Amino acid sequence: MTWRGPLLDEEQRDLAAMLDAFTADRAVELDDSPEMVAALVQELAGLGVWTLGTPESAGGGGAGSLTTAVAWERLGRRWPALGWASAQAHAAVDVLAGDRRFADLVGRIHAGEAGVAVVDAACVHVRLAWHGDSLSGSVDRVDAAARSPHLLILTGAREALLVPPTATKATPLRRTGLGGALTSALDVTAGADAVHHVTGVDVTAARCRLHLGAAAVASGIAGAAADDAAGYTAVRRQFGKALRDIPAVRMSLFGQAARAAAALAAATSVPYDHLAAVAIARECCETAIEVAAAALQSHGGYGYLAEYQAERRLRDAISLRAAADTSGPAGAAARVLTGASPVTALPKEER
Template sequence: MNFDLTQEQQMIKNTIREFADEVVAPGAIERDRTKEFPVEIFKQLADMGIMGLPFPEEYGGAGADTISFAIVTEELSRACASTGITYSAHISLGGAPLNLFGTHEQKQKYLTPICTGESFGAFGLTEPNAGSDAGGTQTTAKEDGNDFVINGSKAFITNASYAKHLALTAITGMEGNKKEISAIIVPTDAEGFTVLDNYEKMGLNASNTTELFLENVRVPQENLLGERGKGFHQFLVTLDGGRIGIGAMAVGIAQAAFEKAKSYAKERKQFGKALSEFQVTQFKLADMALKIELARNMVYKASWLKDQGRPFSKEAAMCKLYASEIAMEVADQAIQIHGGYGYMKEYEVERFMRDAKLLEIGEGTSEVQRMVISRLIG
């Protein structure tokens, strides 16, 4: 068992950490306030070859592994979780299903612009009445000649305002009482396709979260992604990879909260000595460090199993569940260590807590992760 990063992974970590500290972090407070999407940051990441990191070089990717993707997601999220979730969704929800299930022609046409940063990656799964119960999908795609005609709506879709196309799930038929759900690639500029960016969110304010409305949107049947009727299976596979991204995000936010708390505890004097000299603070920081380390190890293990082509659904669920819950806990304790200042935006720890909360909800709630894990250990 080797816990060393490879030379390539270490190089990616060093590069992205420097970029996160110097380019991403300085504007994070302001972006949280103004809700401005960090377009320029992603142009620079595209120039660095990071936007297609784990995808094949023939489609403009860098051919890197999942651990490298987790490292980039963690470091970006440590600086700004809105940037982290944008990147994680771009890769694991936008690019991954195209890479996993697309034909060579589909990858050339749709994956390449994602890898080069010309388009952001997005994935249309969740609906107003179909979140954790994705089988409750109501969007329909009816055949009409050589086309599908799509009607329905999607909710809480990341990056769609900046995506030129996305894969979405729709009912393509019925087998008795059972829905036949398929994945279809849809250009976002298609007639009848509306993307609305109107949500008022608790956190992750500089990320793009949208509603999609499809009214008689017509796409050719060749835009079917993977096998017809396999859309449900495809998004389950996609979410497994996405959960690694959420776990990595959570580790990044927790690391940021821990670093702020540790630094503040050394500077802040109470009763004549630094907070860091009190055992109660030392124990808080020790617990935070312990839980972050365990969460990161779990993220890396799930990533490693995925890279080995081995089953990783259980570990992905575990890393997502544990990392998201400790991110909330660590952010909470960081605020506590800061006292009254922790409640103030300029000290940043309150933002970490607001941003971390989504990670217990998105890509399968904590309750759903426990259902997944219990099924896989049964």
């Protein structure tokens, strides 16, 4: 097991080893087969991993932030789409678990039987508005590893909206990577009776949970890419010696490992506010792309062959950045920078 982050205790090392064995035993390349994705999600739920870091009082595993990051990082190495979907499941439980109306849904999330796409109302790809008593519009992209997910919209610091799958229409989208994410655009048409308002919850903490989840998954992609490059250059020979013995290659490998370690250190830190969490997610996603691109170059022309995984790592890193919406200022972080008032609800037309 390669781990370039903080020192782990025995339980955390066992978790990483268990997930490594789990993914190795199921050596499948995820595609958008709903049956395959659902089966893996439910297996992870059965192992207690899917909502590992949610509170025990909410039916979760009660794991700390580092243990949860270990799980997401290991999933990021093999199935980053599932790592990202697990982060969304954690955020959904954080928001919904205290409301008795959602007890059944929360139980199904823990069991891996219900997908939830969690989005921020302030993000540019969320185009929703109230028209009278109806909420309508679209969400340009969701990556919930579920064909018809619930839609949880984070609208303010302590408010959110939950829209059921019956009020949305999903259109599958093509993407660069992130196989198994079942990426789609959602058209929303929901009457007032279908939209559930959730108030009095720490939505800012749920946003931080999402960003740190994306960061941990990205660090897993980076770590796996660096390991792949080191392994390939150790056995590939050129000019009578291993590629890694060539100084320029060796320096590239060092840079890849160093950047992957820095990303993991950031992903396992405890940010002091939402802006810091956004910054961590952004940097980790950018680092994953940079490391994956360098690792592909370390493979030479063979890096573009699917059997070597290098090209998939790069595609996954690019798609994760888009899915986690780190390429531009996230809504709440932008409000921190500008000093604007927080959004407390989606805009409503006057009645």
